[in-house]
Amino acid sequence: MTVAATTLSREHISVNALKVVQRLAESGYEAYLVGGCVRDLLLGKLPKDFDVATSAHPEEVHELFRNSRMIGRRFRIVHVRFGRDIIEVATFRGPHKEVDEDSHSETGMILDDNVYGTFKEDVFRRDFAMNALYYDAKTNEVIDLVDGRNDIKDKCIRPIGEPEDRYREDPVRMLRAIRFKAKLDFTIDDATGSSIKHMGYLLQDIPPARLFEEVLKIFMSGHGVKSLEAMLEYDLFGWLFPASRRTMDGSRAEKLIHLALASTDKRIAIDKPVTPAFIFAALLWYPFITEKKSLEDEGLTNVEASHEAAANVIANQQLFTSIPKRFSGPMRDIWNLQFRLPMRFGKKPEILVNHKRFRAAYDFLLLREDSGEKLEGLGEWWTKFQEADGEARSKLKQQTTGNNPKKRRRKRKRRTQQNHANQNDANRGNTNQGNTNQSGTSQHRLGNRSYNR
Secondary structure, eight states, X not given: OEEEOTTOOGGGSOHHHHHHHHHHHHTTOOEEEETHHHHHHHTTOOOSOXXXXXXXXXHHHHHHOTTEEEEXXXXXXXXXXXXXXXXXXXXXXXXXXXXXXXTBOTTOOBSOOOOBOOHHHHHTTSSBGGGOEEEEXXXXXXXXXXXXXXXXXXXXXXXXSOHHHHHXXXXXXXXXXXXXXXXXXXXXXXXXXXXXXXXXXXXXXXXHHHHHHHHHHHHSSXXXXXXXXXXXXXXXXXXXXXXXXXXXXXXXXXXXXXXHHHHHHHHHHTTOOOOHHHHHHHHTHHHHHHHHHHHXXXXXXXXXXXXXXXXXXXXXXXXXXXXXXXXXXXXXXXXXXXXXXXXXXXXXXXXXXXXXXXXXXHHHHHHHHHTTOOOTTHHHHHHHHHHOOHHHHHHHHHTTTTOOOOOOOOOOOOOOHXXXXXXXXXXXXXXXXXXXXXXXXXXXXXXXXXXXX
């Protein structure tokens, strides 16, 4: 059916997106604005991105626009650039005629999606009905073949077709459903929610680099707290952060993560800069502390244990979501500074205040206190120190004499060959959720890519 777009005003539509659609149409191709931009316009929101669907193949689009480049392997698309504004252009997709090992994985995930089709076929290849709305710029109409407008009216997230089939084709759709629930304050229909809860294991088939990008969209878009709550509700969080999920039971981990996401949401709301390093520092803090204690029990010093624990936790998390070095480095700095902040004698406070990660480490310290960690007023001391002048700072430091106990260096135990082998047996292939002992205790190896609820 076709619904007249009486409420869709062109004043909120990207001029550059309309230019792309117009040039494609003038060149003899079908072209429509599609997806989230149409949905957001119907909701009265200002879209951040504009996508175009067309009958032109990627090579043909690239030839029409000199200011474009083709990207993607699984499904090739074209980015048309107008300064900092990027319009994404995708060719109509069609169904795979045959399901074989070249086009699908063993679990049914589509590996090669470069199968082009007609306009109608493209509609039914979309993920959710609310995202399968096409805006025809020539007629100023919204074309709706899947009752997507009613889903928007009812604030309902409903996949097109059988939920399980759609999630097997691309498991990331489950994360998209969570993100839309948090972002739009929509509900996930019962059939969709039930499928998500018992199909989370499919996320293990997704490359860690792609999952990292999805994590950024989920936690760094201004609705991180709601996203976390939805991920826990639908049992997806543990498939991305298994070590973090395990530490949530009987610890303050969930509250710390919640506070970090709330802080990030507030900063985004007032256009302050945010970094994934801070979020990942909170997500992995308790796995890091647990690993550090284990290494100290083996005989490592505090410094040695900190460095090795950070390396181990980051390496194991990268089996699930990648963490680029530009973020893992600052994350390690935030962690390591937590053990230097209690050292408030001599010139150390002045040195720490001038550290490039001090502010992030200080904010992290306050969140630790707010989550319930007993730090003997350390956050308040650093707050006063930053606000104090030279004389006041000297008095503050005098109050902390005796906070520099000399620790004896413990001799590091030699690890047996078997222990060393066990340390390196982490692999992505261990996906069995049932790895628990008879008492129900979850398997605690960081390296296994499994989530034992």
